[in-house]
Amino acid sequence: MTNYSAKQVHLISRPSGMPSHENFALVEVELNPPQEGEVLVKNLYMSVDPYMRGRMRADAVYAQAYALNEVMYGGAVGEVIESADSSLQVGDIVLNNAAWQDKFLAKANTVSKLQPFDAEQLSLYLGTLGMPGLTAYVGLLKYGEPKEGETVFVSAASGAVGANVCQIAKLKGCRVIGSVGSDAKAQWLLDECGVDAVINYKTCDDLTEALTQAAPDGVDVYFENVGGDHLQATLNVMNPFGRIAACGMIASYNNAEPAPGPNNLMLIVGKKIRINGFIVSDHGELRDAFLAEMIPWIQQGKIKSRETVIEGIDNAVDAFLGLFSGSNFGKMVVKF
């Protein structure tokens, strides 16, 4: 007998500054059996990502804001447990955009059936093989345009996106420098991912000086996940005609009041720098090329993935909040 009760996380107020548990509520709802064309999906893993903070603002810039008192959404991997559509069978594994709930009803054509190359690692489809991996691929290759032998600097370098940027850049023949917030993350990048130099931004005295030492030939490509002091330091050290792929600026996401930006933006002119903001959802056309390169890289052990797995939807909000204190190591996922 199928159990139709589901747990959902709702946004119940818009955070000012750092979000807290008060902004969210765990709500139990009773679903209906699937109607013609629908499936009932039990989520196995959901993703928490920094971009979700942006959707909690009334004036969300990335996409439509999360509605108050409704379930939030985002990437998840689930299993079909009841089907009223011929395209999907019970037991099929589906990628979906219905995170923040352990079970949901959906039209069959709003989820994508996966044919996982390794059933042990379904969560990879939320990380290295999913949105963060594609983000790394698009940002680095399309907007960073690294040439062999050039120096690539990656902020939030051990994160879900950053770790993929670092490793793809190494595979493309670049010298790679990462910035992270802990020595353990630094060590992992050096030992496991082959990164050439790592800066712990929390313990270095001066980011410009640290970057100057780590990048004796200057920085040609910057993959921007952080903003603020990281952008300022990079502009100081960047070479003429440098490229910045601007993926995110997590340093500012929880500012209740906007904080001033870098004081050296004139270097954009003097150094003839190009900056491209981008959002991965505009670049679906690169997904096939991405998978064609990424799956073999993973199978051959050339791309390593690191995850922090939090158990249970009751802890999903904690998992999300942890992104901003750096308590994740690699991709943060919630396992149901």
Add this chain to the structure above:
Amino acid sequence: MTNYSAKQVHLISRPSGMPSHENFALVEVELNPPQEGEVLVKNLYMSVDPYMRGRMRADAVYAQAYALNEVMYGGAVGEVIESADSSLQVGDIVLNNAAWQDKFLAKANTVSKLQPFDAEQLSLYLGTLGMPGLTAYVGLLKYGEPKEGETVFVSAASGAVGANVCQIAKLKGCRVIGSVGSDAKAQWLLDECGVDAVINYKTCDDLTEALTQAAPDGVDVYFENVGGDHLQATLNVMNPFGRIAACGMIASYNNAEPAPGPNNLMLIVGKKIRINGFIVSDHGELRDAFLAEMIPWIQQGKIKSRETVIEGIDNAVDAFLGLFSGSNFGKMVVKF
């Protein structure tokens, strides 16, 4: 009998903050008659441009810093008054990079013979037909990539570069908004240059609000000459996939201490904005295309030029300083 004495303006100390007369000295030197391959040139007009402020810094980013106790340089138009090279005759008009002096000796191949289409307007070769005009053309068309019907916002819109950007954008079928610092400049842009809306940034209360009103459909292309609050306001009003051609940021040139930048750079990501810093000297390959379009536009009265002419090398420093208080109206030139 040729007079070989020349006046030169030397940089004698590096300004901290706004430059003043104390940073410069007028020096009289005695030149030699030209040797084989050289010419003696008497300058007729010299250019003063905001970029020269950057070259006064020890850590100049645009190009090599001006040396202390030597003559500065920059664009000028002069007449050959003595020639020891067969390629140039006495009376030839030459574009040269030997501003800040009323007479100079040069190898003949370091100056370019002009065949002015209108001898009355030699100074145009320092403005609309010269470096500022080409800067406008390259920045707007190569980096701004305006499409017909799009909205283009230009800061310092009545300046040597800005006024050309505005008019070229109109000729390309765009809606054009300019920002200026006086009502007279605003009126000239509206009446003579066909600009659609003008903001006086000195008298408007809030630049974001003024720009929102002036650009009801948002801004697609921003030609950046100013930086600071102009960049911040533009990011607020920019459309997704907007392009910023970053030509200069004059608001910051005379800061003794670096000033913080815009507080909303995250919009670069959310709106998928592209920023290209550029310097015209990298784009000589576009000069022929530029002249092929610009000369007919001027002849047909489709591009208007406005100049502020200061007389005499003794007043060249004042002309330069005037750029930062907006005392120029259009291109600032010094006539000898």
